[in-house]
Amino acid sequence: MKKTIPFYLINSLLFTSLIGLSACSNQPLRKASDLKVTAKVIQTDTKESLPAEELQSFSQDELRLQIKLTAEMQDWTTYIQLSNHLWQQSDDDDSQAEIEQDVWNRLKYVDSATIDAIRQHHDPSVQAWATLLSILNGPAQKIEASLQNLSAHRTENNDKIAIYQNHLLPELQQKLSGVAAVKQIAVLLPFQGKYEQVSKQIQNGMLKAFLASDQSITLKFYDSFQLDQVESVYHQAKREGADFVIGPLRKEALEQLVHLDDPNILALNKIEAAAFYQFSFKSADEISQMIALFNKHNYRHIGILSNDGRMESSKAQALQEAWQEEPQRSATLSIYPDENPKLRDALEKLINAQTSQARYNNLRWSIGQSLSFFPRMRQDFDAIVILDNRSRIAVFKPQFAFFELKVPVYGSTQLSPKNLQDNRPYVDLKGVKFLTYPASLNPDELNTPFEAYGWDSFQLVSQMNKMRVGAILDNGKTGLLSLNEHEFLQKLVWAQYNNDGLIESMPPTDQTGLFLNQK
Numbered sequence: 001m002k003k004t005i006p007f008y009l010i011n012s013l014l015f016t017s018l019i020g021l022s023a024c025s026n027q028p029l030r031k032a033s034d035l036k037v038t039a040k041v042i043q044t045d046t047k048e049s050l051p052a053e054e055l056q057s058f059s060q061d062e063l064r065l066q067i068k069l070t071a072e073m074q075d076w077t078t079y080i081q082l083s084n085h086l087w088q089q090s091d092d093d094d095s096q097a098e099i100e101q102d103v104w105n106r107l108k109y110v111d112s113a114t115i116d117a118i119r120q121h122h123d124p125s126v127q128a129w130a131t132l133l134s135i136l137n138g139p140a141q142k143i144e145a146s147l148q149n150l151s152a153h154r155t156e157n158n159d160k161i162a163i164y165q166n167h168l169l170p171e172l173q174q175k176l177s178g179v180a181a182v183k184q185i186a187v188l189l190p191f192q193g194k195y196e197q198v199s200k201q202i203q204n205g206m207l208k209a210f211l212a213s214d215q216s217i218t219l220k221f222y223d224s225f226q227l228d229q230v231e232s233v234y235h236q237a238k239r240e241g242a243d244f245v246i247g248p249l250r251k252e253a254l255e256q257l258v259h260l261d262d263p264n265i266l267a268l269n270k271i272e273a274a275a276f277y278q279f280s281f282k283s284a285d286e287i288s289q290m291i292a293l294f295n296k297h298n299y300r301h302i303g304i305l306s307n308d309g310r311m312e313s314s315k316a317q318a319l320q321e322a323w324q325e326e327p328q329r330s331a332t333l334s335i336y337p338d339e340n341p342k343l344r345d346a347l348e349k350l351i352n353a354q355t356s357q358a359r360y361n362n363l364r365w366s367i368g369q370s371l372s373f374f375p376r377m378r379q380d381f382d383a384i385v386i387l388d389n390r391s392r393i394a395v396f397k398p399q400f401a402f403f404e405l406k407v408p409v410y411g412s413t414q415l416s417p418k419n420l421q422d423n424r425p426y427v428d429l430k431g432v433k434f435l436t437y438p439a440s441l442n443p444d445e446l447n448t449p450f451e452a453y454g455w456d457s458f459q460l461v462s463q464m465n466k467m468r469v470g471a472i473l474d475n476g477k478t479g480l481l482s483l484n485e486h487e488f489l490q491k492l493v494w495a496q497y498n499n500d501g502l503i504e505s506m507p508p509t510d511q512t513g514l515f516l517n518q519k
Contacts, residue, residue, distance in 0.1 A: 060089055071106055076114055077121050079106065084125040087163045097167035104168055107133060108470045109484060128162035132169070140463040140471040144176050172469045182217055185461055186237030188224040188247030189268075195249060198450055202249070202268070205454025205477075208445055217462060224248045230256040244461050266461055268453075270487070279460060279488040281453050284479055286412055286435050287319050289492060290385065294323070299382035301330050303350050303407075305396065306387040307338040315412065316387050332381075343395050350384070351403060385410045386432075394428040408433065413492065416440045417503070420447055425501030433506055435492040439477040441505055452477035460488060 058066070063086045070079040080103065087099045107129060115137065119130035135146040151173060154165050187206060189199035203221060210219050220242065222233050230253045237245060244264045248254055254271045265276035270283070294302065302323060306316035313335055320331040336346035384407055386393050393411060400409070411434035420443035439452035446452050455477045460467060467473065467488075473481040479490040494506040 058085075060086060063089070076107065076110065077118060077123075077126050079103075080118065080126045080129055081123055084163055088160065093167070096163070100164050100166065100168040103129070104164065104470075108136060109482070112137070125161050125163070129164070131162070132164055136470040137472050138474065140466040140473050143466045143469070143471045144173075147173055147176070175469050176465055180243075182244045182461055182464060184218040184220065184241045184243055185458070186234075186240070186242035186245045187219065187221045188230070188233060188237070188245060188253070189221065189249055190225040190253070191221075191223045192225040199249065201448050201450035202454035202457070205446060205451035205456075206246075206458045207454075208451065209455040209458040213458075213462065219458070224253050227252055227256065231260075234260075244464070246457050246461060266457060266464075268457065275486065277460075277464075277483075277486050277488065279457060279481075281450070281478075283488060284413070284435070284490040284492045286315065286492065287322050289435060290319060290410065291322055293494065294383065297382070300328060301380050301382055302332075303381045303384040304331055304333045304387070305346055305350060305384065306333070306335050307341060307392070308335050309338045312338075312387040312414075316385075319385065341392070343392065344399060347396060347399055347403070351381075351405065381405075381407050383408045383410060385412075387412050387414065389414050390426055390429065393432060394426055397428050397430075397432060410434060413437070416449060418448065420449070420452070423502065426497060427501035429497040430499050430501055431497065433494060433496045436495045436503075437478045438493050440503060441493065441495060446477060449478070456481060 063082055067079060067082045067086065070076075070082060083099055083103045087096050090096050090099065110133070115130050115133045118126055118133070121127055131150065135143060135150065138146065147169065151165070151169055187203070189202060190196065191199050191203075206219065210217070218241070220237065220240070222237055224230050224233055224247060227250075230248055234245060234257060244266070245262070246266045247268050248257070249268045251269050251271050254267050254269055254274065257265065257267075257276075258271065258274050260276075262276060267274065267276055267278045268280070270278045270280045304316050304320055306312045316333055316335065320333045323329050323331040332350060334346050334350040336342065384405075386396055386409060388396075388411075393409075393415065397409065400407075409432045411432055413435055415429070415432065415434040416436040417440060420439055437449055437452055439446050439449065439455075443452075446455060456473070459473060459476065460481065463471070463473060467481075467483045470483070476490075479492045481491075482489050495503050496506050498504050
């Protein structure tokens with residue numbers, strides 16, 4: 001008898017995926033013809049449980065296959081149900097522990113909208129995962145107490161509903177208790193040369209974070225300016241009692257330490273093939289955050305304006321390429337010189353005003369007399385992104401009214417104030433929305449973004465044992481911070497210039513969820 005699998009699959013996807021089944025199965029792989037499986041497209045309520053009789057008819061091989069496919073499709077509620085049923089069928093602790101770990105590895109980077117969907121599901125075994133995910137996505141400072149409280153409510157029946165109670169939760173608690181608290185941090189920064197001022201700002205931010213803490217950690221600074229002395233400085237810091245190292249800052253300096261087998265290093269940059277933790281000042285994926293917001297608003301056609309500077313033009317081209325990966329979307333890019341730019345010409349090129357002007361000139365020449373004329377611009381843009389600084393965008397924005405362009409305007413972190421305490425109004429920027437650091441909205445005593453970066457670097461190390469098990473630093477000054485393997489991910493916030501030209505937070509209803517799945 002054929003078995004009908006009620007998932008949103010197609011035959012080609014199902015049988016192609018059989019190739020990789022043997023790697024994840026405890027049993028020898030049967031041929032596809034032996035399984036006699038067919039796929040059926042159905043419409044179901046994703047909040048409802050899968051029929052028990054359907055689940056009971058699946059072998060472990062078939063369950064593992066469907067778990068793999070639903071993970072690829074990011075159908076997380078069905079994925080959890082299938083994983084939970086496979087766990088119930090497994091008869092040894094090692095297999096069950098592996099299933100719990102696999103589910104955790106898949107789910108720990110999902111966004112808040114996905115966690116809400118899991119929480120609202122009909123099946124209690126699915127809802128249970130939302131409880132754990134919410135704890136790990138909550139404040140790092142509360143994670144230990146929250147996990148202990150979750151463990152205290154363990155019952156025999158709950159072990160089958162919240163399967164992570166059996167192995168995963170105890171392991172997370174052990175990781176928290178098994179890591180000694182950091183007592184002394186050594187900070188390696190180049191306090192001479194090109195990066196001297198940046199280093200001093202980072203240092204100031206760390207000191208401010210230290211003074212705002214319980215001051216139970218000793219903080220010592222070392223000069224890593226001489227590249228050929230970086231490793232010697234590192235060993236000196238370790239001899240003097242450092243159990244964690246922040247830095248170095250430059251990639252060339254990091255390369256001097258890449259051979260070290262020391263998990264207690266937080267590098268302040270990113271390089272390949274490094275085993276230590278890395279936290280770059282520019283670790284935020286602005287392109288993904290923009291696309292997530294534009295998708296939420298159902299945009300299809302966007303315009304992009306950028307100067308030809310290496311950073312801006314690279315970001316503009318990346319946005320254009322990423323946006324056009326979907327066939328129904330388009331992005332028009334206009335790049336202008338960073339030196340002596342003609343901003344009006346750049347905007348006119350983007351909206352086809354120059355083409356309209358050329359048609360007018362031809363017509364006037366043909367009939368031999370002047371005509372009443374206003375350029376006819378393209379009106380199909382859902383939004384326009386401008387990748388440049390505040391002064392340039394303040395020139396662009398008034399021209400939108402002249403050309404009767406009524407589309408939202410977005411910018412990047414370049415619109416963030418260089419001096420966080422600078423609250424001068426930029427009236428010409430009113431309505432412009434942009435990605436920025438939380439410190440731009442609430443700087444407190446911080447003066448620059450690099451000070452905010454220093455603050456967060458200290459916080460990450462002081463909370464490192466909790467970050468290692470998946471906690472999120474929800475009060476970061478440079479963004480919401482999470483750890484993906486050895487790289488810290490940074491999610492910025494959306495802000496806008498209000499009618500008075502002052503920076504304010506964008507309304508939550510205009511923004512997306514907490515974290516993108518960046519795994």
